[in-house]
Amino acid sequence: MARAQATDTKTHPRYATLAEAVEYCRSSRRSLERRIAEGKLTRYKNGFRVLVDLNEIDSLLRGDIV
Known part of the structure; x- marks a missing residue:
């Protein structure tokens, strides 16, 4: 009996450039740079x-990171 293995996205980073991240979250580049400066994004x-x-x-958008 085969079981599909679920991947835990929290343990596997999904890297994106700032330009890709801006498109992903529909925000501005400056907003992401501000979150990096605040220590909310690595x-x-x-x-x-x-x-x-x-x-x-995703955590920021869900409100998990304040």
């Missing part, structure tokens, strides 16, 4: 690119 650097975890954005 900024990841990949060379010259700045990445954020979409799971953290």
Whole structure:
């Protein structure tokens, strides 16, 4: 009997560039940069690119992160 394994998105980060994240959450780039400065979003650097975890954005939108 085969069971489908559920993936836990909280343990697996979903990285996106700031431009992709802006489109994802329908916000402004400045708003995301402000959340990074406030410590509400983690900024990841990949060379010259700045990445954020979409799971953290989901938490912000749900109100889990104040």
